[in-house]
Amino acid sequence: MDAIIKNFPPHADKGEATAEKNSYMDKAVTDRPSQEEVENAVRTLLRWTGDDINREGLIETPKRVAKAYREMFSGYDQCPAEELGRTFEEVQGYNDMVLIKDISFHSHCEHHMVPIIGKAHVAYLPDGKVVGLSKIARVVDIFARRLQTQEAMTAQIAHVIQDVLKPRGVAVLVEAEHMCMAMRGIRKQGSFTLTTTFTGAYREDLQEQARFMTMLRDKHG
């Protein structure tokens, strides 16, 4: 496990980016500003809205926003691989699909820093060992609490489960609404984006893929 958990700044490459350097499994070492700096930055954004930063209702806002950001972006302080470290082998030889549906998440798009609201559906085909169900949801949350594109988040969830748990295959389907498309820009409410990543048997065997999709669809009736 130690070999997998590495620490380095996620954007610190000096023109020599490698897949390893940008590993989705890392606990990022961040270069955070001071409390004073971040509160000043929020004041600048408040001025950018056109509001009066000195009115009573906004006095504490910079502090609140700084605190909210630490919570909403807490995924940078956590390592998804670590969550998958504890596994169970006593499952009576169970080796069929484990599917966790409807894992709700809130993320933020890396382009506009506004919410992405959606659900992830994650399945894997065990190879002798399973992981606690909540750990899969924790992995989704960790990646969601970073700035994201939906495509990257979908791939990251699938690949970390594949790399750490080493099941026969992983299937991830993410469905989400992007507030940057609903609240601004094109302003399309209710449009959902679906993304999938399949690894191992799910990628190679179309029947396994179809079974995953059927089990998801069955739930929706």
Ligand SMILES: Nc1nc2c(ncn2[C@@H]2O[C@H](COP(=O)(O)OP(=O)(O)OP(=O)(O)O)[C@@H](O)[C@H]2O)c(=O)[nH]1
């Ligand atoms: N592929 C992908 N695109 C995303 C995601 N989240 C937001 N976007 C898109 O990122 C694009 C950024 O486009 P730009 O033209 O650079 O920025 P913009 O002028 O704000 O774009 P508009 O939203 O079209 O006004 C937009 O088309 C967004 O819809 C995502 O998770 N995946």
Ligand SMILES: [Zn+2]
């Ligand atoms: Zn966006």
